[in-house]
Amino acid sequence: xxxxxxxxxxxxxxxxxxxxxxxxxxxxxxxxxxxxxxxxxxxxxxxxxxxxxxxxxxxxxxxxxxxxxxxxxxxxxxxxxxxxxxxxxxxxxxxxxxxxxxxxxxxxxxxxxxxxxxxxxxxxxxxxxxxxxxxxxxxxxxxxxxxxxxxxxxxxxxxxxxxxxxxxxxxxxxxxxxxxxxxxxxxxxxxxxxxxxxxxxxxxxxxxxxxxxxxxxxxxxxxxxxxxxxxxxxxxxxxxxxxxxxxxxxxxxxx
Amino acid sequence: xxxxxxxxxxxxxxxxxxxxxxxxxxxxxxxxxxxxxxxxxxxxxxxxxxxxxxxxxxxxxxxxxxxxxxxxxxxxxxxxxxxxxxxxxxxxxxxxxxxxxxxxxxxxxxxxxxxx
Numbered sequence: 001x002x003x004x005x006x007x008x009x010x011x012x013x014x015x016x017x018x019x020x021x022x023x024x025x026x027x028x029x030x031x032x033x034x035x036x037x038x039x040x041x042x043x044x045x046x047x048x049x050x051x052x053x054x055x056x057x058x059x060x061x062x063x064x065x066x067x068x069x070x071x072x073x074x075x076x077x078x079x080x081x082x083x084x085x086x087x088x089x090x091x092x093x094x095x096x097x098x099x100x101x102x103x104x105x106x107x108x109x110x111x112x113x114x115x116x117x118x119x120x121x122x123x124x125x126x127x128x129x130x131x132x133x134x135x136x137x138x139x140x141x142x143x144x145x146x147x148x149x150x151x152x153x154x155x156x157x158x159x160x161x162x163x164x165x166x167x168x169x170x171x172x173x174x175x176x177x178x179x180x181x182x183x184x185x186x187x188x189x190x191x192x193x194x195x196x197x198x199x200x201x202x203x204x205x206x207x208x209x210x211x212x213x214x215x216x217x218x219x220x221x222x223x224x225x226x227x228x229x230x231x232x233x234x235x236x237x238x239x240x241x242x243x244x245x246x247x248x249x250x251x252x253x254x255x
Numbered sequence: 256x257x258x259x260x261x262x263x264x265x266x267x268x269x270x271x272x273x274x275x276x277x278x279x280x281x282x283x284x285x286x287x288x289x290x291x292x293x294x295x296x297x298x299x300x301x302x303x304x305x306x307x308x309x310x311x312x313x314x315x316x317x318x319x320x321x322x323x324x325x326x327x328x329x330x331x332x333x334x335x336x337x338x339x340x341x342x343x344x345x346x347x348x349x350x351x352x353x354x355x356x357x358x359x360x361x362x363x364x365x366x367x368x369x370x371x
Contacts, residue, residue: 147292151284155273188313188316188317215319215320
């Protein structure tokens with residue numbers, strides 16, 4: 001989906017529902033321009049829009065000296081460049097750039113900012129934001145082998161509340177209810193294959209942090225897991241240092 | 256209870272790392288290991304059949320994983336061999352089952368001695 005610059009409300013309103021379906025492809029960049037020049041807000045934003053008129057994305061002025069941009073993931077790698085470009089273009093102003101994941105909360109915020117009169121678009125519960133906000137770490141270990149579960153739970157206990165799931169169905173139910181910061185997911189389970197579950201969970205929570213566990217580190221399993229969106233792969237038994245490493249990389253697991 | 260090369264049949268360094276050396280926790284985990292391994296071994300025995308048998312391979316896979324956590328490398332290798340025998344003759348499975356059972360028994364004896 002290519003979004004051209006949309007500068008009127010009608011076009012934006014028409015666009016919002018479709019953005020919802022492509023959330024994973026976009027990220028939000030909130031830009032706030034502040035300063036003490038004699039430029040009016042209108043002139044300021046006009047300058048900004050002029051600068052980015054050929055930009056393949058969505059730019060829209062918000063209230064105050066703020067602009068929101070929606071950018072395709074990977075399109076811009078250096079946001080410091082955006083900041084310095086804007087500051088160069090608009091003298092006597094500084095610019096703060098905040099990058100957000102394009103998730104349900106972000107979408108809701110855009111709706112509020114851009115089209116407050118619209119009824120909110122119904123979106124999936126935003127698991128990521130809830131994880132970020134809460135104060136307790138939650139970890140889910142899904143494995144049909146009780147001994148493996150218990151062993152992993154002992155290893156993970158120092159990091160927060162650890163909950164076990166005994167099969168695939170149990171893992172899905174507990175994932176939805178617990179919203180864990182990290183899921184350690186076994187591939188071979190009697191009722192559901194871990195790789196299928198990985199896809200299922202990512203379809204409801206695209207930001208899920210999932211580490212696949214398997215006693216078979218065959219290429220098919222490792223690549224399959226990573227291609228389907230797993231954040232990592234651990235061969236059983238994993239070294240404690242490797243577990244710790246994945247824990248450290250989990251953004252929301254820092255409480 | 257060392258093997259013919261004088262090596263220990265288990266290496267509890269994984270469990271040691273996971274529990275931060277807590278002997279009580281290691282003992283608790285080993286108890287669960289024995290319970291679950293024995294159950295699965297029983298299932299493997301029930302699946303000593305002729306021809307294609309997914310349940311045999313799946314059970315062997317589970318045993319292989321568990322053996323790895325207690326560092327029972329020989330046992331793990333035997334279970335890996337069993338996992339690869341999705342299609343096999345009954346006699347072939349029976350022979351491997353006997354080896355796995357004997358190796359597990361060796362692991363049990365070693366752990367019992369260690370605990371004493």
